[in-house]
Amino acid sequence: MSLLKYSEARKFRDEKKYDEAYKKAIEGYILAKEFPHPTMMCSGLNNAAWWIRNVDKKKALYIANLLEYYLGYYFEDLPKMYNQFDTIFEIYFMNNNIEIFEITDNIYKLHNNILILKLMINSINLSLVII
Numbered sequence: 116m117s118l119l120k121y122s123e124a125r126k127f128r129d130e131k132k133y134d135e136a137y138k139k140a141i142e143g144y145i146l147a148k149e150f151p152h153p154t155m156m157c158s159g160l161n162n163a164a165w166w167i168r169n170v171d172k173k174k175a176l177y178i179a180n181l182l183e184y185y186l187g188y189y190f191e192d193l194p195k196m197y198n199q200f201d202t203i204f205e206i207y208f209m210n211n212n213i214e215i216f217e218i219t220d221n222i223y224k225l226h227n228n229i230l231i232l233k234l235m236i237n238s239i240n241l242s243l244v245i246i
Contacts, residue, residue: 116146117146117152118155120139120142121140121143121155121159124138133166133170136162143155144156147159153189157185157186157190157196160178160181160182161182161202164179164206165202165205172206172210176207176209179207180214182202183218197225204218
């Protein structure tokens with residue numbers, strides 16, 4: 116059911132009816148929360164926050180805070196959540212929210228960990244070629 120709400124939300128977004136898109140995304144989030152499905156919950160929150168950010172930045176901030184909570188509660192593989200972190204960052208920035216420093220630090224650490232991981236993989240690949 117949440118997927119149907121999300122598709123309706125995208126239709127409203129395409130028509131530039133951002134309030135309606137926001138409402139449908141939140142309805143989808145509520146449905147996803149009932150069984151709970153963390154990926155669908157976060158997808159709905161991410162879309163709702165992103166689509167409403169230019170219409171009502173305080174509403175977007177509330178949803179971004181909720182998104183940040185669920186990301187921390189359900190997910191451990193945070194590098195795969197980069198898009199959601201971008202949404203949270205942008206909304207915190209728009210609202211001059213002090214929590215932007217914390218999310219910036221998290222993104223910085225994730226970025227550095229990804230670079231270190233890539234270097235390790237390249238090092239392993241080179242050593243395999245040499246052997």
